Amino acid sequence: MRWLPYGPEAALIECDSLSQMSAVRAAVAGLPDLLEVVPGARSVLVVARPRTDALGDVRRVLESADLANPPGTEPREIVLEVSYDGEDLALVAETAGITTAEVVQLHTGAEYTVAFTGFAPGFAYLTGLPDVLQQSRLDSPRTRVPAGSVGIAGEFTGVYPRSSPGGWRLLGHTETVLFDPRAERPALLAPGDRVRFRSRG
Known part of the structure; x- marks a missing residue:
């Protein structure tokens, strides 16, 4: 997994697989001050509210998350x-x-x-x-x-x-x-x- 700056308020998280991308998306979904979470086939773009530490929150969540067992949500x-x-x-x-x-x-x-x-x-x-x-x-x-x-x-x-x-x-x-x-x-x-x-x- 690679973290690439994407302007001052966003980052592109490059993932090793489709399943890892899905786990990253699930792990960061719902974090406060994230304006957008945009998944792709092997990447997740996260866009933060300006003048917040939302990108820092994303980093901390991903460092501690068990991406092999992402948090469960009730899907539609x-x-x-x-x-x-x-x-x-x-x-x-x-x-x-x-x-x-x-x-x-x-x-x-x-x-x-x-x-x-x-x-x-x-x-x-x-x-x-x-x-x-x-x-x-x-x-x-x-x-x-x-x-x-x-x-x-x-x-x-x-x-x-x-x-x-x-x-x-x-x-x-x-x-x-x-x-x-x-x-x-x-x-x-x-x-x-x-x-x-x-x-x-």
Whole structure:
């Protein structure tokens, strides 16, 4: 783990793994005078309120924290209804050496955690994808992926909150709105949330 100054009131904490990043995020969440905690795949950006010792508090917490057993919080649990009719469902099944029904069974049978968000407002990178479904991105990304598309790429699964280019393998789609800028909480999913997918049949 490395600590990099990021201006006078912020620091970027570089982590050795995705799990260490999640533990760091959990350890510093809720500290007073932290304005922002922004997780990435292998980093956590912490932004302090000016003229406070919030960055010092972060250092002290991380020096004493057991990052192998981060503090527990009660996560929100969200279920997304999915129609498994994606353009790449057959390709995913063929690559994995299983049937499309087994792809759906595996994808809906796992519990996922929002590790971090990015790429587009409301896009959440979900960990917990079964090993057999972990596949590379498409060789040629699509110029347009419809909003609500459920895809996989590498160790992650996720849902495109709006129409955009993208190279993830598409399993299906959901009608759930993932991002609404007019809502009190614009993004449906936030780091730490637990997510399950349920097939609409």
